[in-house]
Amino acid sequence: MNTQSSKKALDGGWGWVIVVACFMAQFLAYGSPQSVGVLYPEWLHAFQEGKGMTAWVGSLVSGVGLIASPVCSACVDNFxxxxxxxFSGVMVAGGLMLSAFAPSVQFLIFSYGIVLGLGSGLVYAATLTITCQYFDKRRGLALGIVTTGTSAGGFLYATAQNELIVHFGLEGCLLIIGALSLNLMACAGFMRPLNMPGYYLKQKAALEHTEEQLFEKLPADNLQTTPGTVEKPMTIKDLLITIDAKDISTVEKNRSFMAGSAIVKMIKKNYRAYLKYINTTADFLHNRKFMALCISIFLFTLGAFPPVLFMEDVALSEGFIAEVSIIPLVSIGAIMSGVGKLVLGILADVKWMDSVFLYAFTLLVTGTALLLIPVSTSYTGLQVLSAVMGFFSGNWSLTSYITTSIVGLDNLTQAHGILMFFGGFGIMIGPPVVGWFFDWTQSYDLAFYFSGGSVLLGGVTLFLCALPCWDKKKAGIDRPIIEYTSNCDKIASVA
Known part of the structure; x- marks a missing residue:
């Protein structure tokens, strides 16, 4: 976000159109990835690979997009x-349609995991950034509504994909879902920019600089008009045409020198930009709260994402086939996640509510629910635990809110990209680790104990690092110590 081109957030008006468009964009982009647990048993049956290898498909589709968040955020900033x-609409649709013709799990890892994952990551960065630009006082509510799109998509797509697989097979299901995702382009049409992107600002500055040079360097007699003609303002094209042959030959002679100097200038400019980016990133990571948030979101995604992929398989492994209801466990978790995003987003706007402690509380409850999965003895118990984990996994609506409160709105895009990198790394390795635990022990018990312990550790870490006593200690250290001399004539202040 360019601070020079920033405008005041509207907190309404066209902002609500942006919210609806972003909601639908996340609905279309994340519907299938959020309900990938429905496709997971089908891929196990179709390719006969191990659960650890097949789990890479579901982990990469969410992890790659988050790991690439710094790049996705830079794309949104510039374009x-x-x-x-x-562009993401093309990637999402292409990834789903390619997956329909996948001959192996390895091809699925590329088409569904990487291509679809990157497309979804671009949608996520674009929708959150433009929503934060349009809202200030109601930012928590707006982000809660927008991020609910992923949950609504997961709820409806889980049931829809089940029915489509029954009627059209796995290939037909993916083709139909891919065709629906092309509507992302229609959603993009409503995303009117409030701030001019960096790329267009650079182009505008270059054009203005070119105009100044032409007016300064062109000979005066080239701009004279013949008697009897009406004077009119000359465009850039007209000015370029008036350059005579002598000027053109001069330009030709100096072209190689100019090209070389332009390359050197570009390298120096990009070097300074990259150096500034690295220094800013280092400043973020030196911030205690931000670093604690990065660690906690890594541990949260490491442990809390596997249930999205494995809950249906857990029910089958425990012999709850006769109790399975029409609504899958994935759908229950997804719809409760949508409710959680709205509720937690509204709570974040409450003045006395500390959003960091609220986020830490959601991690503690989620970790406890994960530890209870191995001791659950009925399908009803799994449904209740899925609902609890789904509700508190709605804390995704708090990440942008907390990031803005820590680093400020101007640094949101870069800081959020770093945060999502940690989250994506956890999502990427979480499901394969759980799958390998099952392949090793032929039971999900140890895997879910590991997941629950990771999430609990993340919640405790964030809670301890956010305690106000740390700020009091720092204030005590920074306070100057006043030493009085024996004759009271001089006072020395030591920082």
């Missing part, structure tokens, strides 16, 4: 939310 969303 704007609308072009990025249009």
């Amino acid at each position: 704007g939310a609308r072009p990025v969303t249009i």
Whole structure:
């Protein structure tokens, strides 16, 4: 976000159109990835691979997009939310349609995991960035509504994909879902930019600089008009045409020198930009709260994402086939996640509510629910635990809110990209680790104890690092110590 082109957030008006468009964009992009647990048993049956290897497909589709968040955020900063969303529509649809013709799990890892994952990551970065630009006082509510799109998509797509597989097979299901995702381009049409993206600002500055040079360097007699003609303002094209042959030959002679100097300038400019980016990233990581948030979101995604992929298989492994209801466990978790995003987003806007402690509380409850999965003895128990974990996994609506409160709105895009990198890394390795635990022990018990312990550790870490006593200690250290001399004539202040 360029601070020079920033405008005041509207907190309404066209902002609500942006919210609806972003909601639908996340609905279309994340519907299938959020309900990948429905496709997971089908892929196990179709390719006869181990659960650890097949789990890479579901982990990469969510992890790759988050790991690439710094790149996705840079794309949104430079080109704007609308072009990025249009391009992501092509990637999401292409990834789903390619997956319909996958001959192996390895091909699925590329088509569904990487291509679809990157497309979804671009949508996520674009929708959150433009929503934060349009809202200030109601940012928590707006982000809660937007991120509910992923939950609504997961709820409806889980049931829809089950029915489509029954009627059209796995290939037909993926083709139909891929065709629906092309509507991302229609959603992008409503994303009117509030702030001009960096790429267009650079182009505008270059054009203005070119105009100044032409007006300064062109000979005066080239701009004279013949008697009897009406004077009119000359365009850039007209000015370029008036350059005579002598000027053109001079340009030709100096072209190689100019090209070389331009390359050197570009390298120096990009070097300074990259150096500034690295220094800013280092500053973020030196922030205690931000670093604690990065660690906690890594541990949260490491442990809390596997249930999205494995809950259906857990029910089958425990022999609860006769009790399975029409609504899958994935759908229950997804719809409760949507409710949680709305409720937690509204709570974040409450003045006396500390969003960091609220996020830490959601991790503690989620970790406890994960530890209870191995001791559950009925399908009803799994449904209740899925609902609890789904509700508190709605804390995704708090990440942008907390990041903005820690680093400020101007640094949101870069800081959020770093945060999502940690989250994506956890999502990417979590499901394969759980799958390998099952392949090793032929039971999910040890795997879910590991998952629950990781999430609990993340919640405790964030809670301890966010305690106000740390700020009091720092204030005590920074306070100057006043020493009085024996004759009271001089006072020495030592920082």
